[in-house]
Amino acid sequence: MEKIKKTINKAVFKLLHPIAHILLRYEISHSELAEMTRRAYVDVAFKHFSIPNRKQTISRASVITGLSRTEVARLVAINEEQADVMSSTPNRATRVIGGWLSDSDFLDEQSEPKVLPLRGEDISFETLVDRYSGGITARAVLDEMVRTGAVEKLDKDHVKLLHHGFVPHGDDAEKINIFLTHASDLLSTGTHNLTQTDQEPRFQRQVTYVDMPQSVVKEFEELSREMSMELLLKLNKWLxxxxxxxxxxxxxxxxxxxxxxxxxxNDNQED
Structure with a gap:
C-alpha cells in the first residue's frame, strides 16, 4: 500500500501542474481549489464508497474522507444545491455541427458541409437546427456559432461552416469547459480501468517517442491531425x-x- 501511495502522490502532483496553471491564470486561489477538493471528496464518497445495500451516512463519509461530520454535512448541502447547475448537457452547437458534418442532406458531392441558406423548409440552416438542436431556435444557435467563430455569414441569407468541430474562438469560458470535460472523460476511463477489474477495460492507448527532430514533429502533427479528423468524422457519422x-x-x-x-x-522526456 505504501508503494501505491507514493506512486499516486507523484502522479497527482504531475497531474495538478496543468490544473494549477489554469487556476493561477484566472486568479483562482489555493483556498478555492481546496474547497473544490473537499466537495469532490464528499461527492465521490457518497456516490461510490457506501456499504453495499446501505445508504451512505454523514458519519461514514466523515471517516473515509477525514473531514468532520459538520463539514461533510455542509458540503453535501452545497453539492445538492448545485447538482442541476453541474449536470453535463451536450453543447447545442456541437450537436448541430455534428449533424452538418454527418447528415447527407447537408453534405455536397465531396461529402463536405454545404453552404446553407439561413431559412427554408427544404435544406437550410433552420432545418438543420430543427433536426439537431433539441428545441433551441435557429437564431439562438446561429448567434452562438457566429460569436465563437464556428460559422461565417457569407451574406444576409447564407452561412458557411468554418471548422470540423466546435472550437470556440475568443471565448475562454467555453474553451475551459471543453478542456475540463475532455480531461474528466479521460480520467474517468482510467478510473474505470483501474477499479472495475471485473468489467471489460475501456480503450486507452497512446503512442509516444522522445528525441524527435523538429521536422518530424511538424510532419507528425499534420499527419496525426489528418488521420484523427478522418476517424472522428467516420465515428460521428455512424453515431x-x-x-x-x-x-x-x-x-x-x-x-x-x-x-x-x-x-x-513537450520538452520533458521523463516517463
Missing part, C-alpha cells in the same frame, strides 16, 4: 445515424458515449 434511430420512449438504459483524441508535445 449520428444511430441517434436518428433512437427511440426516446424506450426503457433501454441510456449512456453518454464517445471517443477522444489529443495531440501532445
Amino acid at each position: 449520428s445515424e444511430k441517434d436518428k434511430q433512437n427511440d426516446p420512449e424506450s426503457d433501454e438504459p441510456k449512456y453518454r458515449i464517445g471517443l477522444g483524441i489529443y495531440y501532445f508535445k
Whole structure:
C-alpha cells in the first residue's frame, strides 16, 4: 500500500501542474481549489464508497474522507444545491455541427458541409437546427456559432461552416469547459480501468517517442491531425445515424458515449 501511495502522490502532483496553471491564470486561489477538493471528496464518497445495500451516512463519509461530520454535512448541502447547475448537457452547437458534418442532406458531392441558406423548409440552416438542436431556435444557435467563430455569414441569407468541430474562438469560458470535460472523460476511463477489474477495460492507448527532430514533429502533427479528423468524422457519422434511430420512449438504459483524441508535445522526456 505504501508503494501505491507514493506512486499516486507523484502522479497527482504531475497531474495538478496543468490544473494549477489554469487556476493561477484566472486568479483562482489555493483556498478555492481546496474547497473544490473537499466537495469532490464528499461527492465521490457518497456516490461510490457506501456499504453495499446501505445508504451512505454523514458519519461514514466523515471517516473515509477525514473531514468532520459538520463539514461533510455542509458540503453535501452545497453539492445538492448545485447538482442541476453541474449536470453535463451536450453543447447545442456541437450537436448541430455534428449533424452538418454527418447528415447527407447537408453534405455536397465531396461529402463536405454545404453552404446553407439561413431559412427554408427544404435544406437550410433552420432545418438543420430543427433536426439537431433539441428545441433551441435557429437564431439562438446561429448567434452562438457566429460569436465563437464556428460559422461565417457569407451574406444576409447564407452561412458557411468554418471548422470540423466546435472550437470556440475568443471565448475562454467555453474553451475551459471543453478542456475540463475532455480531461474528466479521460480520467474517468482510467478510473474505470483501474477499479472495475471485473468489467471489460475501456480503450486507452497512446503512442509516444522522445528525441524527435523538429521536422518530424511538424510532419507528425499534420499527419496525426489528418488521420484523427478522418476517424472522428467516420465515428460521428455512424453515431449520428444511430441517434436518428433512437427511440426516446424506450426503457433501454441510456449512456453518454464517445471517443477522444489529443495531440501532445513537450520538452520533458521523463516517463
